[in-house]
Amino acid sequence: MRLKDCHNFNDFRTLAKKKLPSPIFHYIDGAADDEVTYKRNTSAFNDVDLVPNVLRGVEKVDLSTTIFGQKLDLPFYCSPTALQRLFHYQGERAVGKAAQKFNTMFGVSSLATVSAEEISSLVSTPKLFQFYYHKDKGLNDAILERAKAAKFDVMALTVDTITGGNRERDLRTGFTSPPKLTLESLISFAIKPMWGINYVTRGKFELPHLQDHVKEGTSTATSVGNYFSTMLDQSMNWKDAENLCAKWGGHFALKGIMSVEDAKRAVDIGCTGIMVSNHGGRQLDGARSPFDQLAEIVDAVGDKIDVICEGGIQRGTHILKALSIGAKACAGGRLYLYALAAAGQIGVEKALGQLRTELERDMKLMGCTKISELSRKNLRFRNA
Amino acid sequence: MSLNDCYNFEDFRKLAKKKLPAPIFHYIDGGADDETTLKRNTESFLKCDLVPNILASVGEPDLSTSVFGQKIDMPIFLSPTAMQRLYHYDGDKASARAAEKFGTFYSMSTMATSSIEEIANISGGPKLFQLYIHKDQGLTDNLIERCKNSGFKAMCLTVDTVVAGNRERDHRWGFTTPPKLTLKSILSFAMHPKWAYNYFTHEKFELANVSHWTKKGSSIAKGVMEYINEQYDPAMSWKDAEYVVKKWGGPFALKGVMSVEDAKRAVDIGASAIMLSNHGGRQLDGSRSPFDQLPAIADAVGGKIEIILDGGIRRGTHVLKALSLGATACSFGKAFLFALGAGGQKGVEQILKRMRDEIKRDMILLGCKSIKELNKTKIAYR
Numbered sequence: 001m002r003l004k005d006c007h008n009f010n011d012f013r014t015l016a017k018k019k020l021p022s023p024i025f026h027y028i029d030g031a032a033d034d035e036v037t038y039k040r041n042t043s044a045f046n047d048v049d050l051v052p053n054v055l056r057g058v059e060k061v062d063l064s065t066t067i068f069g070q071k072l073d074l075p076f077y078c079s080p081t082a083l084q085r086l087f088h089y090q091g092e093r094a095v096g097k098a099a100q101k102f103n104t105m106f107g108v109s110s111l112a113t114v115s116a117e118e119i120s121s122l123v124s125t126p127k128l129f130q131f132y133y134h135k136d137k138g139l140n141d142a143i144l145e146r147a148k149a150a151k152f153d154v155m156a157l158t159v160d161t162i163t164g165g166n167r168e169r170d171l172r173t174g175f176t177s178p179p180k181l182t183l184e185s186l187i188s189f190a191i192k193p194m195w196g197i198n199y200v201t202r203g204k205f206e207l208p209h210l211q212d213h214v215k216e217g218t219s220t221a222t223s224v225g226n227y228f229s230t231m232l233d234q235s236m237n238w239k240d241a242e243n244l245c246a247k248w249g250g251h252f253a254l255k256g257i258m259s260v261e262d263a264k265r266a267v268d269i270g271c272t273g274i275m276v277s278n279h280g281g282r283q284l285d286g287a288r289s290p291f292d293q294l295a296e297i298v299d300a301v302g303d304k305i306d307v308i309c310e311g312g313i314q315r316g317t318h319i320l321k322a323l324s325i326g327a328k329a330c331a332g333g334r335l336y337l338y339a340l341a342a343a344g345q346i347g348v349e350k351a352l353g354q355l356r357t358e359l360e361r362d363m364k365l366m367g368c369t370k371i372s373e374l375s376r377k378n379l380r381f382r383n384a
Numbered sequence: 385m386s387l388n389d390c391y392n393f394e395d396f397r398k399l400a401k402k403k404l405p406a407p408i409f410h411y412i413d414g415g416a417d418d419e420t421t422l423k424r425n426t427e428s429f430l431k432c433d434l435v436p437n438i439l440a441s442v443g444e445p446d447l448s449t450s451v452f453g454q455k456i457d458m459p460i461f462l463s464p465t466a467m468q469r470l471y472h473y474d475g476d477k478a479s480a481r482a483a484e485k486f487g488t489f490y491s492m493s494t495m496a497t498s499s500i501e502e503i504a505n506i507s508g509g510p511k512l513f514q515l516y517i518h519k520d521q522g523l524t525d526n527l528i529e530r531c532k533n534s535g536f537k538a539m540c541l542t543v544d545t546v547v548a549g550n551r552e553r554d555h556r557w558g559f560t561t562p563p564k565l566t567l568k569s570i571l572s573f574a575m576h577p578k579w580a581y582n583y584f585t586h587e588k589f590e591l592a593n594v595s596h597w598t599k600k601g602s603s604i605a606k607g608v609m610e611y612i613n614e615q616y617d618p619a620m621s622w623k624d625a626e627y628v629v630k631k632w633g634g635p636f637a638l639k640g641v642m643s644v645e646d647a648k649r650a651v652d653i654g655a656s657a658i659m660l661s662n663h664g665g666r667q668l669d670g671s672r673s674p675f676d677q678l679p680a681i682a683d684a685v686g687g688k689i690e691i692i693l694d695g696g697i698r699r700g701t702h703v704l705k706a707l708s709l710g711a712t713a714c715s716f717g718k719a720f721l722f723a724l725g726a727g728g729q730k731g732v733e734q735i736l737k738r739m740r741d742e743i744k745r746d747m748i749l750l751g752c753k754s755i756k757e758l759n760k761t762k763i764a765y766r
Contacts, residue, residue, distance in 0.1 A: 007552045007556070008417070046420055049421075049424075049672035050670045051642050051643045051671070052662075052671060053643050053646055054544060054638070054640060054643075055620060055621050055622045055624070055625050055638075055646070055649075057618075057621040058546055058618055058619070059618045315670075317668070317669055317670035318670075320670075321670065361550060364546050365544065365547060365549070365667055366668065380677070
């Protein structure tokens with residue numbers, strides 16, 4: 001199987017599985033506990049059907065949308081995800097440049113393996129910085145300053161990782177950052193020599209936003225779950241979020257909002273957007289899927305802030321359904337991570353390109369030429 | 385396994401799978417994207433149950449009904465489907481003759497592999513022509529004129545293919561028309577020598593209705609999806625549909641209507657029927673199933689326009705459920721195509737016979753003497 005044989009999400013996943021050492025593949029592919037929420041995130045889209053309109057004259061479709069004051073050519077973007085250079089040696093550079101080609105937003109994680117400054121010099125299109133609130137307040141201030149200096153357009157504070165999710169696949173494979181060789185994982189790394197060669201020869205692994213402050217993750221091996229549990233500040237509250245929002249002074253989002261009550265509160269503290277997300281099913285298993293929860297959230301705050309639906313998106317029709325309910329845009333991690341692992345920048349470009357082609361086709365088949373024409377009139381819920 | 389062992393859809397499908405080269409089998413069998421709509425089309429019939437009435441002295445039930453101003457002997461007919469010569473060397477001729485024997489509509493696709501005139505010569509049964517609006521208006525007009533001259537009873541305009549669906553099985557198998565031999569597909573063609581022998585020893589494959597206008601699809605290996613994207617007009621509008629209704633002047637359906645709003649509009653532009661369809665799950669995946677959508681459509685336009693349910697029909701009971709909820713008639717594509725692939729004209733006759741027998745048996749068990757007696761009271765939702 002090669003990149004040209006990848007026609008959809010599952011194909012990229014299959015190719016990534018072939019290329020990655022298994023602890024790393026399962027870090028991307030896995031989720032919390034029994035992975036119930038992870039599965040539901042995608043299957044939720046199947047409980048609602050599309051009802052198209054015909055004969056609308058749909059030669060040209062405009063997929064552009066505006067979120068956080070930024071006009072994007074696509075109504076979906078790349079969520080911030082950690083440790084990208086573990087998946088492909090090009091890491092964040094590949095994803096950032098691919099996103100730039102499609103003029104959509106690119107999210108950089110606090111746990112990124114390429115610095116905010118470097119990303120900023122490579123990518124001129126809209127960028128989001130994802131913020132983890134650490135116990136070390138000096139570290140928090142330093143990160144904020146760096147993101148500001150590097151001219152990031154949006155700051156997103158992740159609020160659903162107050163403690164590490166129970167990712168049992170990582171426990172089994174012994175996944176840590178940086179990779180630690182256990183007897184079991186050694187075999188897996190050994191049978192994927194290309195990954196190993198690239199990892200060792202393409203520049204030292206580092207977490208540039210954190211390494212001047214903490215050893216964990218760079219020179220001391222830690223699991224991501226363990227990092228959340230020990231390094232992040234569990235006493236983080238609404239006051240802290242409000243202060244951070246004020247300190248940032250620009251477009252600010254809370255990532256990982258699920259309840260209507262919290263969505264309203266996000267408006268109150270001055271956020272300009274929220275990501276409805278359960279962290280890709282990787283934190284609280286049994287959490288409701290973003291798509292299932294979307295309508296309630298949109299009804300409550302959709303006219304006040306940008307609501308982003310994040311999680312489970314694998315198809316153009318999934319995006320179409322979320323936008324029809326009232327999301328301003330969609331975002332996803334796995335939707336580009338498998339492609340990154342499969343082939344670096346050209347892989348991510350192929351994944352984004354295919355999703356754009358799907359969405360364009362689906363819009364035409366729905367009889368819509370602009371995102372603003374999508375509404376709940378296009379949908380019918382089953383058993384309703 | 386032979387034709388005589390084929391009792392139901394699955395059997396015909398299995399036999400067709402055995403007889404057809406894989407790219408061709410998967411072209412029939414596949415749907416768009418994740419094929420969720422393809423599956424739902426049939427599953428949706430299981431959402432409701434039939435409630436029979438007993439001791440109704442049914443005797444021999446009358447299965448006839450009227451659609452497109454034509455009495456037909458059974459309430460289901462053959463949907464228009466493209467390129468039937470790929471499935472069996474007799475192609476459209478086999479389907480047209482079989483439909484005539486059973487007194488129901490045969491439908492011809494714009495992309496048929498026999499011409500309008502050829503089929504008119506060999507079959508006196510009721511015939512429907514399916515029209516695609518091509519970017520070249522002359523081609524559209526020419527097709528309408530020829531159908532009139534050849535005695536076609538009805539016309540339908542397909543409106544759910546402004547762009548081709550994402551049929552990933554075709555990507556994987558390199559399905560093109562005419563078949564292009566790739567390394568992977570060549571193996572499959574080699575393993576079905578009889579199909580290949582018949583394909584090459586019978587008349588040359590061509591899209592007989594459009595071949596004099598465009599060489600695409602006949603002489604150049606073109607994927608169906610590519611053909612749709614190049615030749616069909618994505619700017620097609622209600623005005624274009626109205627033009628075709630007027631130009632045709634006879635019984636006319638819009639095929640691929642799903643929303644209530646569009647169904648009402650079909651009435652307004654003078655169509656006599658709509659075919660409630662998502663193109664067999666081959667276009668917009670995630671689209672609602674015709675059967676799920678039927679009650680809303682019947683409420684809005686039932687009585688004003690004929691409603692044909694197209695999609696997911698595998699059993700006689702599916703037909704009865706659709707008719708009970710307000711459909712005028714049903715149509716099916718995949719089922720008769722598998723039968724065509726399995727056994728040519730005999731195959732199509734076999735599946736029409738099975739379907740007729742099932743409908744008849746089910747009518748008796750339901751306690752209905754005629755199609756008119758089917759209504760909502762026969763249905764209970766779970």
